[in-house]
Amino acid sequence: MSLTHPIGDMLTRIRNGxxxxxxxxxxxxxxxxxxxxxxxxxxxxITGFRDEQVDAKRKNIIVDLKYVGGNGAIQEIxxxxxPGRRVYSGSVKMPKVLNGLGIAIVSTPQGVMTDHxxxxxxxxxxxxCRVV
Numbered sequence: 001m002s003l004t005h006p007i008g009d010m011l012t013r014i015r016n017g018x019x020x021x022x023x024x025x026x027x028x029x030x031x032x033x034x035x036x037x038x039x040x041x042x043x044x045x046i047t048g049f050r051d052e053q054v055d056a057k058r059k060n061i062i063v064d065l066k067y068v069g070g071n072g073a074i075q076e077i078x079x080x081x082x083p084g085r086r087v088y089s090g091s092v093k094m095p096k097v098l099n100g101l102g103i104a105i106v107s108t109p110q111g112v113m114t115d116h117x118x119x120x121x122x123x124x125x126x127x128x129c130r131v132v
Contacts, residue, residue, distance in 0.1 A: 006030060007128055008079045014046075018065050018072035026052070029059035035112035036128065037063060039105050043114065045074050045131055076132040080104065090124035102132035 003009050010027045017025035027033060029051060037049045047064040054060055066073040080095075081087040089095060089106070094115045097104050104115035108125035118125065 003028075005079070005083050006033065007036065008082065010036070011077050011079060011129055014063060014065070014074065015077055017063075018067075018074060022065060024062050024064045026060045026062055029061050032107070032112070033061060035107075036105055037061065039103075039112055039114060040131065043103055043131070074131060076102075077129065079129050080127045081129075087127045088124065089127050091119055091122045094119050094124065095127065095130075097130045098132055102130060104128075104130045 006028070010033050013025045013027050034049075037046065040046045041048055045066065047066045049061050049063045052060045052062050094106070095104050096115065100116070105128045106113060106115055106118045106125045107128055108118055108121075108123045110121065110123055112128070113121075115127075
């Protein structure tokens with residue numbers, strides 16, 4: 001199965017799993033997905049994630065969703081940069097999500113990080129998604 005937008009697919013699986021009240025969701029493995037999930041875990045939006053070997057060549061990532069008071073820790077998660085329209089931002093014009101209450105996940109030459117960290121390091125990159 002070929003995915004045209006792997007990050008968008010992963011975010012949709014997380015959003016749907018959380019709306020359905022699931023404890024965890026499975027997504028296909030990739031290094032970029034791993035990096036995005038690491039940022040989500042460090043920021044406290046998910047409990048954790050781990051790899052699962054499907055067969056000799058394929059792996060899945062099991063994402064453990066986080067709930068606070070019966071509600072999902074992620075209120076809104078959306079894709080910013082799409083395959084047909086990539087969105088890049090410099091460090092000065094890096095978008096703030098809800099005046100700093102949320103985060104934007106950015107792919108930079110130094111790796112995948114939050115918008116706040118990219119601003120502190122004075123580097124720009126592709127804005128992948130926003131999370132509140």
